[in-house]
Amino acid sequence: MENKEISQAVIGRLPRYFRFLGELKDEGVERISSQELSDIMNVTASQIRQDFNNFGGFGQQGYGYNVEYLYEEIGRILGLDKTHNLIIIGAGNLGQALANYTNFERRGFLFKGIFDCDPTLYGKKIRSMEVKPMEEMEDFVRANEIDMAVLTIPKTGAVEVAGRLARTGIRGIWNFAHVDLNVPERIQVENVHLSDSLMKLAYNINRFENMDLSGFERGSYV
Amino acid sequence: MENKEISQAVIGRLPRYFRFLGELKDEGVERISSQELSDIMNVTASQIRQDFNNFGGFGQQGYGYNVEYLYEEIGRILGLDKTHNLIIIGAGNLGQALANYTNFERRGFLFKGIFDCDPTLYGKKIRSMEVKPMEEMEDFVRANEIDMAVLTIPKTGAVEVAGRLARTGIRGIWNFAHVDLNVPERIQVENVHLSDSLMKLAYNINRFENMDLSGFERGSYV
DNA sequence: AAGGGAATGTCAATGAATTGACATTATTTT
C-alpha cells in the first residue's frame, strides 16, 4: 500500500481535476495530455503530472491520460466510490439549503436526517426528512451508520454539539459554524467559514484599488 | 505606501486572527503576546509575528500587542472599515439563506438587492428586499453603487451572468456556482465550491481509515 | 533614574510546494 502522506495542497486540487475530467468525459473526450489539461485549467502541466504521480502513474508515455480512467481513479481516491451517510444539525436557512441541494447525492453523499433544537420546527418536512429534536441525534447516528455531520448551527452551540458528536463514533464534521472545533484526531473537520471567505474578497478588492494602476484606465468599464 | 505584495497565505489567516481578537476584546482582554495568542490559536508565535509584520509593526517590544488596536488594524487591512454593497444573483435556497444571514451586515456587507430569472419569485420578500428579474440587474448595480455580487445560481448560467456583471463595473464576485469564472483581472473572484470542500472531507475520512492504526483501538469510541 | 525582564521585529535556516528539464517509453507513421 502507498504509505507516503499526500499533502493537503494536492488533495485540495483533486476535486477540481475531477470536475474538469467529468466535463471532458461528458463531451466525449477520450484522451488528454497534461499540456492540454494545463491549457484548459490554467495550471502548469508539470504540476498536473506531479499531482497525479503522487498516486502512481495514471498515464502512458507518448499517449497521455485516458479521461474516463483518470476520472474514475480520482473519484476513487476521493472516496466517491463509497456512499456516505450524513445528518444535518441545524434546520435554519443554510441547513435547509444544503438539504435541498441534490447534487451531493449524485456523488454518494446521502442526507439521512436533520435536527434542530427549535420545537416549532419538529416534524417539518424537508425533502424526504422530517426535522427531529436534538435529543434524538445520538441514537439516530448509531442506528443509521452516519459518517458525517453537517454543522449549520450558530457558533454558540457548535462546540458542545461537536463534543456530543465525537462520542457517537462519527468520522467527519463539515463545519459551517464560525468557531474552531476541538475534537479527537480520529474525527476529520472541514471548515467552511463563509465570513472569512467574504473578508478575503473584501481585502482583494481593496488591494486592487490601491494598486499602482498606471496603464489602466480606472473607472472605465466598457 | 507599502507596495510589497502580501501572499494569499497570509491574507487567508487574517480573518481568523480577526475573529480571535474580537473575542478577546469582548472578554475585556487588553493586551496579548504572540506566545499567548499562539497557545489559543494553535499556530506558532513566530508565524503570528511574521504575519503581522507584513503590515508594519503592530506591537511593542517588551509589552506585546494591544488587543483593540490590533483588532481594528486587521479589520482595516481587510477593508472592514468601509461598507460594501452587495447583490445576490439567484434567489434559491442558498441565496435566501445568505440574504437572511445578518452577521454579514455587522461587518459592513450590505445586501441591497436579490435577483432571479424565475418569474414566480418576482416580488417575493426576503428581509427588506424583493426579488427582482434578472433584466434589471445591470441598472440596479449602476444605480446603487454595488461593489460585489454573490452568485448563487446553477453553473449553467453562471458564466454568462459573470460576463454581464463584468460589464457593469462590479469589483468582486463571491462565486458559489460550481464553475470557474473567467473575468477581467480588475474583478476579484472568491470561490466557495461546497462540493469540493465535501470531497476533501471524504478523502480525509478515508485516509484516516486506511492509515496504520496500530496503537489506536479501532471502532471503540468514548 | 537605572537595571532587569519580557516580547517584538527581523534575519537566517529549514522545509514544503512549484516549476523546469530531460531521459525514457510508448505510439504512430512511413
Add this chain to the structure above:
DNA sequence: AAAATAATGTCAATTCATTGACATTCCCTT
C-alpha cells in the same frame, strides 16, 4: 520493422512558506 514523434514519470532547481534564534527595544519595578 524501424524511425520519428509525443508525452509521461521523475529528478533537480527554484521559489515560496514556515519555523527557529536572537539582538534590540521598550516596559516595569526597585
